[in-house]
Amino acid sequence: MLAEKYYRPLVHFTPPFGWLNDPNGLVYKDGEYHLFYQYHPTDSVWGPMHWGHAVSRDLLAWTHLPIALAPDALGVCFSGTAMVDKGDKSGMFDGKDGLLAYYTITADNVPFNQSQGLAYSQDNGRHWTKYAGNPVVANPGFEDFRDPKVFWHEKTQAWIMLTTVGQQIAIYRSADAKTWLFSSFFGEEHGAHDERAWECPDLFEISIEGSKKTRWVLIVGVQRGAYSGGSGTQYFVGQFDGEQFINENTPDTVLWLDYGRDFYATQTWSDIPAADGRRIGISWMSNWLYANQVPTQSWRSAMSMPQELALKVTPDGLRLCHAFIRELEALCQHQVTAADKTQATPGAVFNFDWSEAHRLQFSLELKDNSTLVLQPMNELEFTFTVQKGQLTLRCQRHGQIGVAEFDEHFPHDFTVALGANRPLSADLLLDRSSAELLLDSGRYAITNLVFPKEGPTQQCVAALRSGEVIIRDLHRHDLAKVTA
Numbered sequence: 001m002l003a004e005k006y007y008r009p010l011v012h013f014t015p016p017f018g019w020l021n022d023p024n025g026l027v028y029k030d031g032e033y034h035l036f037y038q039y040h041p042t043d044s045v046w047g048p049m050h051w052g053h054a055v056s057r058d059l060l061a062w063t064h065l066p067i068a069l070a071p072d073a074l075g076v077c078f079s080g081t082a083m084v085d086k087g088d089k090s091g092m093f094d095g096k097d098g099l100l101a102y103y104t105i106t107a108d109n110v111p112f113n114q115s116q117g118l119a120y121s122q123d124n125g126r127h128w129t130k131y132a133g134n135p136v137v138a139n140p141g142f143e144d145f146r147d148p149k150v151f152w153h154e155k156t157q158a159w160i161m162l163t164t165v166g167q168q169i170a171i172y173r174s175a176d177a178k179t180w181l182f183s184s185f186f187g188e189e190h191g192a193h194d195e196r197a198w199e200c201p202d203l204f205e206i207s208i209e210g211s212k213k214t215r216w217v218l219i220v221g222v223q224r225g226a227y228s229g230g231s232g233t234q235y236f237v238g239q240f241d242g243e244q245f246i247n248e249n250t251p252d253t254v255l256w257l258d259y260g261r262d263f264y265a266t267q268t269w270s271d272i273p274a275a276d277g278r279r280i281g282i283s284w285m286s287n288w289l290y291a292n293q294v295p296t297q298s299w300r301s302a303m304s305m306p307q308e309l310a311l312k313v314t315p316d317g318l319r320l321c322h323a324f325i326r327e328l329e330a331l332c333q334h335q336v337t338a339a340d341k342t343q344a345t346p347g348a349v350f351n352f353d354w355s356e357a358h359r360l361q362f363s364l365e366l367k368d369n370s371t372l373v374l375q376p377m378n379e380l381e382f383t384f385t386v387q388k389g390q391l392t393l394r395c396q397r398h399g400q401i402g403v404a405e406f407d408e409h410f411p412h413d414f415t416v417a418l419g420a421n422r423p424l425s426a427d428l429l430l431d432r433s434s435a436e437l438l439l440d441s442g443r444y445a446i447t448n449l450v451f452p453k454e455g456p457t458q459q460c461v462a463a464l465r466s467g468e469v470i471i472r473d474l475h476r477h478d479l480a481k482v483t484a
Contacts (some may be wrong), residue, residue: 370467
């Protein structure tokens with residue numbers, strides 16, 4: 001059927017069969033990027049959680065491996081993290097480097113049923129052994145206590161664990177990766193909250209672009225209170241001393257990692273070599289409002305394109321900015337370029353057909369009182385408007401044939417304020433059933449699923465509605481299908 005034939009992405013990661021959600025255990029070791037993920041291998045809706053597993057050498061072509069973690073007598077295996085235990089600080093690898101993975105054990109029909117478990121691998125993740133002393137962190141009495149993020153903090157020579165505890169983050173410390181002591185909480189009255197729990201924290205140190213200074217960035221998922229509605233990902237910028245995280249913005253400042261509808265549970269890879277120097281993240285490309293209902297059959301959900309994150313100085317302060325991984329360039333083929341163009345009459349500025357997977361890059365400059373509509377496929381529109389010197393973006397996603405055929409929450413209509421008018425770069429990645437738009441050198445990201453009814457060939461149109469626009473540096477490529 002149409003969904004099976006045309007909706008499975010060409011260049012994004014999907015499960016071979018079944019259900020996928022949060023990325024887990026992102027770690028690099030011996031030339032391989034490991035991607036673990038929440039996985040239900042026998043159905044295409046959420047169910048008993050396993051850890052699926054795949055490896056890649058370029059973050060694009062993935063080799064599926066056997067399930068890494070499966071439910072046992074203690075419970076199912078919820079989200080978590082993995083890292084290299086360099087120098088065997090845990091004492092579990094006979095002096096060699098090994099892989100540690102932490103995950104949330106969730107039992108059925110018992111109070112406070114979430115606790116943190118540990119597993120380890122001596123063969124680069126091909127086989128995993130669950131720690132006999134699980135849980136390594138028992139539930140201290142919280143209804144929501146999950147999604148451990150663990151890393152080695154060099155300055156204080158300790159392992160650090162973050163877990164979500166309801167609407168905040170709990171921070172723990174350990175000397176041996178097995179015995180954990182509570183250190184501090186963060187999050188009450190900071191950032192965005194909703195009636196559900198925070199989820200999927202990540203914490204890392206990152207350089208400020210163009211500076212020798214660094215900051216710590218804390219990423220947190222918000223289940224139902226995102227910018228555009230439903231699930232979304234926020235972040236905080238500040239300092240971490242090994243004991244507590246200090247937010248350098250005011251508590252009511254909310255920073256969104258992505259403004260679209262389908263960018264959740266973001267995690268970044270640990271242990272990427274210092275010579276590479278990148279902080280690379282990936283997200284679940286869906287939304288809990290409708291994730292179980294999207295119109296696919298044998299599989300459900302995809303990961304976003306991996307992105308390089310950079311911390312940049314902006315007029316609003318320090319902000320995380322996105323760029324698609326540089327490895328994506330290897331998939332670009334059949335390049336088409338266009339001469340710079342100035343247009344001051346309503347009508348099409350550019351118009352082309354694309355098939356299956358495509359990348360479009362350009363720069364636009366709108367004069368005051370101007371409006372440009374970019375429609376990469378019939379069901380999705382991006383409207384850029386300048387009024388009184390201020391630039392805004394309106395994003396509208398329709399259901400098939402203009403209605404919500406599979407879920408009432410899928411269509412949406414929201415606006416993002418982009419600040420003072422200025423030339424704006426755009427990098428748009430289209431892949432069968434998704435559109436990822438990076439604006440202003442990655443300062444703004446908008447990720448959306450789209451399920452076009454027309455099939456594999458789409459039309460992309462940019463049309464001036466009023467005023468004047470200048471389009472520069474337009475080039476576009478087909479993207480080749482990735483192969484393992």
